[in-house]
Amino acid sequence: MSERKIGIIMNGVSGRMGTNQHLIRSILAIRQQGGVKLENGVTIMPDPILVGRSEAKLKALAAAHGIARWSTNLDECLADANNEIYFDSQTTVLRAESMRKAIAAGKHLYCEKPTASTLEEALELARLANEAGLKNGVVQDKLFLPGVLKLKRLVDSGFFGRILSVRIEFGYWVFEGDWQAGQRPSWNYRQEDGGGIIVDMFAHWRYVLDNLFGNVKSVSCLGTTHIPKRWDEKGQPYTCTADDAAYGTFELEGGIIAQVNSSWAVRVDREDLLNIQVDGTEGSAAAGLRECKVQHRVNTPKPVWNPDVANPFRFREQWETVPDNQIFDNGFKVQWELFLKHVVGDAPFRWDLMEGAKGTQLAELGLLSWKERRWIDVPDLEGCR
Numbered sequence: 001m002s003e004r005k006i007g008i009i010m011n012g013v014s015g016r017m018g019t020n021q022h023l024i025r026s027i028l029a030i031r032q033q034g035g036v037k038l039e040n041g042v043t044i045m046p047d048p049i050l051v052g053r054s055e056a057k058l059k060a061l062a063a064a065h066g067i068a069r070w071s072t073n074l075d076e077c078l079a080d081a082n083n084e085i086y087f088d089s090q091t092t093v094l095r096a097e098s099m100r101k102a103i104a105a106g107k108h109l110y111c112e113k114p115t116a117s118t119l120e121e122a123l124e125l126a127r128l129a130n131e132a133g134l135k136n137g138v139v140q141d142k143l144f145l146p147g148v149l150k151l152k153r154l155v156d157s158g159f160f161g162r163i164l165s166v167r168i169e170f171g172y173w174v175f176e177g178d179w180q181a182g183q184r185p186s187w188n189y190r191q192e193d194g195g196g197i198i199v200d201m202f203a204h205w206r207y208v209l210d211n212l213f214g215n216v217k218s219v220s221c222l223g224t225t226h227i228p229k230r231w232d233e234k235g236q237p238y239t240c241t242a243d244d245a246a247y248g249t250f251e252l253e254g255g256i257i258a259q260v261n262s263s264w265a266v267r268v269d270r271e272d273l274l275n276i277q278v279d280g281t282e283g284s285a286a287a288g289l290r291e292c293k294v295q296h297r298v299n300t301p302k303p304v305w306n307p308d309v310a311n312p313f314r315f316r317e318q319w320e321t322v323p324d325n326q327i328f329d330n331g332f333k334v335q336w337e338l339f340l341k342h343v344v345g346d347a348p349f350r351w352d353l354m355e356g357a358k359g360t361q362l363a364e365l366g367l368l369s370w371k372e373r374r375w376i377d378v379p380d381l382e383g384c385r
């Protein structure tokens, strides 16, 4: 049994996603479990170097988690041959420039979504990485949520019959920041800083819809900025220039219709922050982040519209729970493990920069649909590979 240490530059690691999901829940958790084992007996051991702008933040983060390496100098980290992977969880607008540098330095690449804020840039990154023969991957974490994995299980089993429609409700109330601090970074609400719920969430909806139900063929989207003024991390008021809600409809391959509401200005009267309902000829399912319940056609009640009498149905009790039947690990960690196996052991990895570009493509077309108030078809990007 030999250990294969692999240096990973983690840029933007002091942010919300960088610290919680990528450092603590993924890289440190992988180190704590003793690395990632390959079939040939080799164990991959990630060796992170924390990178960012603030020396104080990085020092504190490294000390809190017993990490030896941190730096505010990306170029120096890229020049070190021991660092084989470049990971980026900076704000979206900053990503492309650093990724280009990492490609020039010959590093394998893994990054948060969206990979870039424009399709042109996202495609450029994918092309540059592939031409340089570098392995590359993009976070597509929702595919690894227990609730979504259960939905996938149902799709694969043929449970739904012919799938008719998908309804996604995503969102929660993000505080404005005046009398209670906002629970998301303020750049999310400024277009000039790469914010906006369409750019953010359509990147997720693309891979969720494509991978579970069928490729997205067409989009209609209405965005809006419901809350025009918020207060930032320092308590300063600012004008919201980015969309904070998007009401999208998508046509998928096979005639499936998906309706997706995304909002940071909605209060939750549902079972989870994300709910996905799928209706098919043979049965329906409703999934949250972890749970999933089903109703087969033979168990479907027959309500009759009559507002003159009290509702005799307890609709939510008429569903059956899909059992776990497996242990679900953190989705970010699972994807990191697969990427490490891809880099070191050559295992396949489907979620590359080109897949990531598809997310940015859908966001861009969603924004265009909103602007021009019309349906827009989604061109195939496969030819760009």
Ligand SMILES: NC(=O)c1ccc[n+]([C@@H]2O[C@H](COP(=O)([O-])OP(=O)(O)OC[C@H]3O[C@@H](n4cnc5c(N)ncnc54)[C@H](O)[C@@H]3O)[C@@H](O)[C@H]2O)c1
Residues within 6 Å of the ligand: 011, 012, 013, 014, 015, 016, 017, 018, 052, 053, 089, 090, 091, 092, 094, 112, 113, 114, 139, 141, 185, 187, 200
């Ligand atoms: N996969 C997911 O579910 C998911 C969820 C949220 C965010 N994200 C993505 O992760 C990325 C980071 O999002 P986050 O919520 O962690 O943001 P964040 O604001 O918490 O972190 C951003 C990071 O970028 C760094 N940074 C460098 N220059 C900066 C600048 N000029 N202004 C602001 N920050 C700067 C910050 O120091 C920090 O480390 C984004 O691309 C976002 O789209 C993904």
